[in-house]
Amino acid sequence: MALAEATLLERLRRFSDVDHAQFSGEPTTEDEARHRWAAAFADYVSAIAPSVGTAFVAQAFHDTLQLGNAMVAQPPESDFAAAWSAGMTAITGIAGGGWDFAMLAVRETALRAVLGGLFAAPTANTSARLSAIAGAFHVATTGMKSATNVVYS
Numbered sequence: 001m002a003l004a005e006a007t008l009l010e011r012l013r014r015f016s017d018v019d020h021a022q023f024s025g026e027p028t029t030e031d032e033a034r035h036r037w038a039a040a041f042a043d044y045v046s047a048i049a050p051s052v053g054t055a056f057v058a059q060a061f062h063d064t065l066q067l068g069n070a071m072v073a074q075p076p077e078s079d080f081a082a083a084w085s086a087g088m089t090a091i092t093g094i095a096g097g098g099w100d101f102a103m104l105a106v107r108e109t110a111l112r113a114v115l116g117g118l119f120a121a122p123t124a125n126t127s128a129r130l131s132a133i134a135g136a137f138h139v140a141t142t143g144m145k146s147a148t149n150v151v152y153s
Contacts, residue, residue, distance in 0.1 A: 008041065042058035045088075060089065085107075114139070
């Protein structure tokens with residue numbers, strides 16, 4: 001299977017874009033939002049690690065993502081980049097070889113910078129905003145597996 005940005009975008013739109021045909025409602029709690037973000041990311045990376053139990057990826061992403069928790073207040077771009085890194089790190093413990101984790105910190109830093117720009121000047125167009133966020137995650141994720149088939153959408 002190929003890693004497809006459209007997969008992540010579709011999953012994000014289901015709970016973040018009221019104009020989306022498959023919109024299921026916005027999360028009503030921070031924990032529900034964390035679960036939905038984590039499930040969307042786990043579904044997305046399952047394409048490059050189909051044998052990986054995506055529950056581990058989702059749990060790592062969920063447990064790291066704080067969404068403004070006052071006890072650990074950090075900028076949202078740092079929060080999401082750290083959750084991405086935790087999700088990717090969870091893969092290596094399950095999937096074995098073929099993963100290029102030497103660049104993980106560099107990719108996390110780059111993701112944080114891109115997300116920082118997106119969060120600092122968000123567009124009012126929800127679909128475009130989510131597309132840019134999915135694109136940032138996609139760029140960070142591509143190349144993490146040496147045999148990744150990338151589909152740009």
